[in-house]
Amino acid sequence: MRIVALAGGIGGARFLRGLLAAVGPQDEITVIGNTGDDIHLYGLKVCPDLDTVMYTLGGGIHEEQGWGRADETWSIKAEMKEYGVGPEWFGLGDRDFATHLVRSQMLTAGYSLSQVTEALCVRWNPGVRLLPMSDDRVETHVRITDEQGTRAVHFQEYWVRLHAAVDAEAIIPVGADTAKPAPGVLEALAEADVILFPPSNPVVSIGTILAVPGIREAVAAAPAPVVGLSPIIGGAPVRGMADKVLAVVGVEATAEAVALNYGSDLIDGWLVDTADEGAVAAVEAAGIACRAVPLLMTDVEATAEMARAALALAEQVRK
Template structure:
């Protein structure tokens, strides 16, 4: 079975670990969000790609969900001693090595997809990880502070401001001119199922879908497209997704997110059991829906994530059977 997963960071990565456990023989291609990439200290940092790579490769800091395990912060503290920031972005020494290798390879002319493949040679994540695009795309968030409207990098909004102010707009700068990375459209065309994990529908999966050609390829693939709600009980499972949902005029509910994707893209949708009442509304929008436990409460064990993955695959199978 060939599975394509569109993934952001922590939620996507933990779901993927469950998916590998649920479908050990599947051929899994992950299309990773690069809209949260940022240049820091002259280095190219790809937080979402790295979170997937480290999580599946056994190098992740399990407690925080991102960054490396057994991490130290000598480089960062020295940079601060030079007065060089930003200090709000937590890059550890082990993590720095990844960004140094990536930046060196990009400087030598390799595209990000080739660099990601090279980095994965070490981590052996057990999936094929492809950035959504080799072109530079940076998600910017429009905010108003002190009566002045300005755009900040998504990382500044998310990590520095911790989404403490309203997001007025979310713009994947560069997406319109970008092309899907080599292998992205091919993987979608050859997929048996496409899964949207419980990643952020705006700044993770939404950004991937903003790369021209990807949304169309998924819609036209003719295979089940199923997703898992990142909203449980009308609140995002992780963090501050409601802020960026508001920016695109979508309420923070499992049903609203499903409707945001729409039946033209999405065939099936899993909501948490606490949102069982939303199933009817979602199905009336033409999207097959099931209510199942959606909390990845044991990230290290991955059994909850594996159960979620099995439910997603079962829902995909239902969709396939109904279509005949």
């Protein structure tokens, strides 16, 4: 079976680990990774979501933290502080830096982000084919108003430095309108047997991927059933601050509202947590098959069970 999953960072990566545990060796998983939170730091190209997927599936992730490398050292960060060179609010460990150095050197040499990602994955052997959503530069910016006035800040600054504590007024995926899907993305969607939306952020992860012209259309047109998993449980994001960015696009932070926002033209099935069983009827009324199952990714087995439920629902809605 050919499974295609759209994925953001931590939540997406953890779901993919469960998915890998749920499928067999004959199944092929292609991951279309969000690159909207990529950022240039110290002259290097940093791709937090791609790296989180790569490190998580490749066994190099810092488990408790969910991002960055295990057994990390922080010498460069300490040195940057001594040099007075920022940003101080973004944590890049030494091991992580190596990835950005290799990536940046390859990009400068003329390789595309897809090619670089494939090269990095030779080492990490993540068990999936990891494709960036686009080889073109897309950077999500967030419009805010604070004591410095109204301005757009990089998503990472909003998320990591400001902890989303300032109201977001708009989410702007700069460059997305002219970006092209990376090689293989549209083909993977067209040839998929199942398409999954992991419980990633519906606005700044899945939403950004869908904002690349051609990808939303390819998902909608794909013959494969499309099944998503709610990142919202009991009216709050399981992890992260999805509610903050959902508000900007006028979507309530509920399992039901997120499903309806994707809409039945995009998704065929939707999993909500058992805590949100009350949402099932409303989602189904909108033409989206819905089941309530436990959605807490407490460990790999619990996550694999979620993946199995998603694949089972996909079979039920297959035309």
